[in-house]
Amino acid sequence: MVVLERGARMGGFRRADEWLSLVEDVEGRFPLGSEGSSRPGFVVRFGAATTALMFAAQLHRSDDLAGMGFLRSEDAWWVRVDLSLDVVREAALSCGGRVHVMCAGQLVPDRGWGEPPTEGVGPELSSLTETPLVDAVRIAGLVKTPPTPVSQVTIVVPGLRLAELIRRALDLNLTVTYQRVDLTPLFETDDRAHGPGGRPGRSGYTRDGDQAHAPGGGPGRTGDGDRAYAPGGGPGRTGDGDRAYAPGGRSGRSGYVVDLVAGAGNVSPSLVAALERDPFVLVCRRVRDRLLIQHRHASPLPDRVLAALVDHGVWVLAADGYGCARLTAHGEPQSGTAFVRSPVDRPLQPLESLPEWPDAVPEPPTLTVVPARAHGQKIDAVLLSDEGLAALPLVLEGLPLAETAQLTLGRDRHLLTATGGVLEDLPVGEPLRCVGPGQLYLPLGFRLKPRLPPAARRALFPTDQGDAIVLTADACYAFLLRTAVPVWQLWAGEPPEVDMQLPPEMERSLRLIDDGLTPQERTRRVDFLPGLRRPRRSGPRGIRPTPMERGSWQDQAWALESDGQLIRAAELHNRHNQPLQAARLYERAAELEEG
Structure with missing residues (x-):
């Protein structure tokens, strides 16, 4: 422009x-x-x-x-x-x-x-x-600026809040380094820096060799030959027992400087906002290595000019009652990962005190199901007990899921599945997710330990014959999916007897035909109409153990999904305007490819 x-x-x-x-x-x-x-x-x-x-x-x-x-x-x-x-x-x-x-x-x-x-x-x-x-x-002073995404923030925090802050940052996959510092007042805060009548007098800003004055105090000092380094730089010492002195001879406040760096992306805005609400924590943005400015604040001067004003140490410019300070760093920056371990000693041992190498390959660990993160996982099936099965009609009656859900009955455990996944959090049963290959299910929020690739899971838990296997923390169940029936049979009940209404002429004709075909020795009356009564059901709760005739596209999709052809099943769902089920099947296919 x-x-x-x-x-x-x-x-x-x-x-x-x-x-x-x-x-x-x-x-x-x-x-x-x-x-x-x-x-x-x-x-x-x-x-x-x-x-x-x-x-x-x-x-x-x-x-x-x-x-x-x-x-x-x-x-x-x-x-x-x-x-x-x-x-x-x-x-x-x-x-x-x-x-x-x-x-x-x-x-x-x-x-x-x-x-x-x-x-x-x-x-x-x-x-x-x-x-x-x-x-x-x-x-x-400083003026507030709009919040912007940042990939790094620097925190000035007292020792009481250090461990809690570092653990929370590590939970969010941030790289954490910290260093102990001393803070001494940077500027004068009263009017004694000005001469009579409000005219400015000697400034609190110092160059090398000048004296800095604080409110009500004399000149401050650092030890002869001492050097101050920025956080992240080399070690710094101050004279007289490694202590920093504020103007007037008073010792400065001690604290820690913590750098939070996002490996990819930005630091969580909710974390930054929570830290800003803490009155004992100061959130800063780093301007080079010698200047820290409070987050979401800026000076009327450019940052480059402010950084050039720093004479020694690190300046911290902050508003909102925090005050400005000069940082003097001590020691080397340390990684925050040490705060992850529990405070228990683990002594190191010499080689001679360790046991001999084993002569045989150790036995592999027992395969178990252990808790894991469940964020973003979808529900593919539900494992039901007898009590959950009895309550299922109250939950599903009138819901769209009842049209596609299939129920596989077992002895005391039952499996509720649906083509493309259940995808709904039901108040009964234990939600499952399909880890594959085939119909291999784990409880939501669990994983296998040790982790197994798809080829190992296929060899240990074959599900190619139309079966489903459910692994829980204390049991392993197998279900015959070929015996699955529509879930609506739980509450549909027996249909009423059909009373066929025919015209009188047609009824008389049928009686004549029936009389001509009936043997003479037969004396009892035989119904002339075809039997329309539904055959009686057998099995638990009257549900037939044999599946119904399947010919709809949902049945075709379920057959493809059971056979492991997830991509074709997803395409079938996509063609029939079922994007959620299609997306879940594509996701499962991608998980299998990644292992």
Whole structure:
């Protein structure tokens, strides 16, 4: 996108890239405070430090801003610039500032158009006090920014919350490193840094060799020759027993810096939000290795400029009552995986004290069914007891599942299946998932130990003959799927006797035919109508042990699924507008391929 400025070429407009090159050219030839500039200097007045920083960041490179100074009066901030008047006017208007022209030691307000004034009355330049950039940063503070996905966050946390935080982060598959640090106050927080009348005095910001003052305290110190390293860097020591001292001789607060890094994707937003609600935890974003800024906060200055202001140690800039601090790291960064193990010693032993190598291959472990994560798993079948079978009509009557569900009866356990999977959480029975190959089922939330590939499961639990095998933690059941019947037979009952209504003429004709075909010796009356009575059922609860005639597409899909042709069964479901069942069959086929 091309941004144009009024008052230059191209029909009264100037391209934005030409404007920026003009600014850089003027900065190079006439740096701040230079005496070689032939044009008058300009000073822009702002009512707050925030807008003054925004203005300075617009016009100057980061390297120039790091050593830049501000002017301050009792109720305003002033920024001195040596750029063209058009550039200064546009930038000042965008930040709500007022341009002043330096004339004979006075700051004369600019009209906003035309040539700059050459005379007038205004504040004396000598009445303004030089103020370092870091003071403007401290007074401007931080502003909140919208939440954005992050792949890494840095946490400043007390020792009481360290173990709990690390364990929770490891549960979310985050890479965790931590390091012990000392925190000392970074900025002065009262007005004693200013001279009489509210004018700024000596700043709390220090360069090497300067003294830093805290509220009500004298100069702080670090040990002679001591060095401070950023978290994640080399080891750091402070003098006098490895302790850090706050200004005024008071020892600083100790804590830990924890880095949470997502291996793939981003750190969970819910975790970040929960940490931000904890008043004892400070969530930060790392700006290089020497600056930490509170998460979802930013300064009016760019992060690169703030990082250049750091003299030694690591700065922590935070709002919302946390306060700003300087970190001094101790020791090396450590991995958080040590917090996973229970606090039980496991001594290491020399080779001589260990038993001899076995002469034979050890026996393989017993195959068991153990609990496992069940997140996202689908229900393919339900294992029912006699009590669950009795309650099943109350659950399924009137549901669409009753149309496709099949029931395989056993002695004291029964299997409820459906083509494409049950896919519903029923309040009776134990939900199962099909792990394959074939109709091999495990309880939902369980897995085999040791883990077996599909070929091993097929050899140990063959289900190619139309059988289903259900493995539980304490038993193994086999069901004959070829004896499955529609589940609706549980509550359908016997149909009423059919009374065939025929016209009288047809009834008389049928009687005559029946009399002619009936032997003479037969004396009892024989029904002349074909038998329409349904044969009596046998087996538990009157359900027939033999399956009904199957010819619908659901029966074809179930036959394909029982035969292990999951892809063809899924395609059949997809053609008949059953996307959930088709998706589950595709998923099972993919799981078998992955092993």
